[in-house]
Amino acid sequence: MEKILVTGGAGFIGSHVVDRLIKKGKKVIVVDNLSSGNEENINNSNNVRFFQIDITDSENLKALFVQHKDIEGVIHLAAQSKVTPSVENPLEDATININGTINLLDLSNKHGVKNFVYASSAAVYGHTETLPIQEETPASPLSPYGVSKYAGEEYVKAYGRLYGMNVSALRFANVYGPRQTASTEAGVITIFIEQLLRKEQPVIYGDGEQTRDFIYVDDVVSAVISCLINDGPSTHNPAFNVSTGEETSINQLLTVLCDVFNIDFNPNYEAERPGDIKYSYLSNEKLTSKYQWSPKTQLGEGLKNTVDYYQFK
Ligand SMILES: NC(=O)c1ccc[n+]([C@@H]2O[C@H](COP(=O)([O-])OP(=O)(O)OC[C@H]3O[C@@H](n4cnc5c(N)ncnc54)[C@H](O)[C@@H]3O)[C@@H](O)[C@H]2O)c1
Missing domain, CATH: 3.40.50.720 (NAD(P)-binding Rossmann-like Domain)
Structure with missing residues (x-):
């Protein structure tokens, strides 16, 4: 083996x-x-x-x-x-x-x-x-x-x-999903989930139109x-x-998360953080054409699995 x-x-x-x-x-x-x-x-x-x-x-x-x-x-x-x-x-x-x-x-x-x-x-x-x-x-x-x-x-x-x-x-x-801790690179999802579980108003820095993959x-x-x-x-x-090859704004991300929680989208907008990159997403064509690989998980499904993990852990 x-x-x-x-x-x-x-x-x-x-x-x-x-x-x-x-x-x-x-x-x-x-x-x-x-x-x-x-x-x-x-x-x-x-x-x-x-x-x-x-x-x-x-x-x-x-x-x-x-x-x-x-x-x-x-x-x-x-x-x-x-x-x-x-x-x-x-x-x-x-x-x-x-x-x-x-x-x-x-x-x-x-x-x-x-x-x-x-x-x-x-x-x-x-x-x-x-x-x-x-x-x-x-x-x-x-x-x-x-x-x-x-x-x-x-x-x-x-x-x-x-x-x-x-x-x-x-x-x-x-990267996001179960077992991620709030301090890792894509911590924003874990931070939002933890805020929503504590019934706190999520904080978005800037206008929320910044994008990530x-x-x-x-x-x-x-x-x-x-x-x-x-x-x-x-x-x-x-x-x-x-990567997914798709860009998602922080507003979109939180909207999907609020749907998963079945609550209204009502973030608290705070000043943009200096040095934050505005728009980012990555082509995955090289990997998809080289190997039989493609991302399969839609954002809503992935977020639901992640929320379930934090709710029931
Ligand atoms: N999470 C993301 O979004 C993301 C994005 C880009 C790249 N990465 C990379 O992916 C890899 C895994 O990231 P992750 O998010 O799972 O992070 P993580 O911090 O959860 O995992 C890193 C692991 O390495 C261990 N580790 C740290 N220093 C060590 C050392 N000196 N000796 C032995 N073990 C050590 C930690 O205990 C931990 O278990 C890292 O190389 C990271 O740079 C992660």
């Missing part, structure tokens, strides 16, 4: 990836230091083994690879995954996101891992005028987080070129697995947007 290492498997996206791999009959090794993840998120199948290891700890990671010589694929999601801490402590962000990624790449290469899937982010693009954002759009990150994710991506691509590893760097748009976590998991099992891309640039 194929064995896959998932870093960040106790986190939001990683725990859903682990669930899907188990459903597909794989054995899974989870590496996570539980800094933002939660052990309760980890699938309790006998085919999952959890190791509380920091990805910057090369000695313990090496011991893990020596102990598990049959790891065939690595899905690298562990990261310092938030913008604000990266601004406050860029060195720590870089240590985790860059050095941690190099550690994993190097050990994967030395231990003959065939496929390596890396979680990058739409944050690598920064502010862009031309929409939808394409993979060819030059990277120009605005935050240390965006820089570190992009640097990780470049190392991933270099390992692909140097050693012929099958690598993919997936630039996730705003919200993608449901199950669709992201499908994209990750497609890249893992398809023997990697034979393209010179293994970066792929993982």
Whole structure:
């Protein structure tokens, strides 16, 4: 049975990836230091083994690879995954996101891992005028987080070129779904849901016409697995947007959420936050044409699943 290492498997996206791999009959090794993840998120199948290891700890990671010589694929999601801490402590962000990624790449290469899937982010693009954002759009990150994710991506691509590893760097748009915590990148959905559950008036910064590309976590998991099992891309640039290709304004988002809650749309508008990007959505054509992948979950359905999770957890 194929064995896959998932870093960040106790986190939001990683725990859903682990669930899907188990459903597909794989054995899974989870590496996570539980800094933002939660052990309760980890699938309790006998085919999952959890190791509380920091990805910057090369000695313990090496011991893990020596102990598990049959790891065939690595899905690298562990990261310092938030913008604000990266601004406050860029060195720590870089240590985790860059050095941690190099550690994993190097050990994967030395231990003959065939496929390596890396979680990058739409944050690598920064502010862009031309929409939808394409993979060819030059990277120009605005935050240390965006820089570190992009640097990780470049190392991933270099390992692909140097050693012929099958690598993919997936630039996730705003991912949402069950198990997300309010402080992650697409936290706005979790923040709205928590406000609505507490019967508070949701706060919108600016006029609410700013747009984002919200993608449901199950669709992201499908994209990750497609890249893992398809023997990697034979393209010179293994970066792929993982997005719906549709833009949703914050007003639209809250309207759909209010429908799910069956309440009136009545937000509290506050001053726009400085530096907020106005419009953003990403083309997913490269991924859809390369693999048999497309996002399947409509916003209303994804939001309903997410609300159900928070209501009944
Ligand atoms: N959620 C989004 O919308 C989004 C968007 C773009 C990119 N991403 C990327 O996707 C990946 C997963 O994000 P997420 O939203 O699930 O975040 P998350 O914070 O829920 O998950 C990250 C996991 O990594 C673990 N981790 C952090 N530092 C670690 C370290 N030094 N060693 C070992 N484990 C460590 C955390 O404990 C956590 O379980 C990240 O790489 C993130 O940058 C997420």
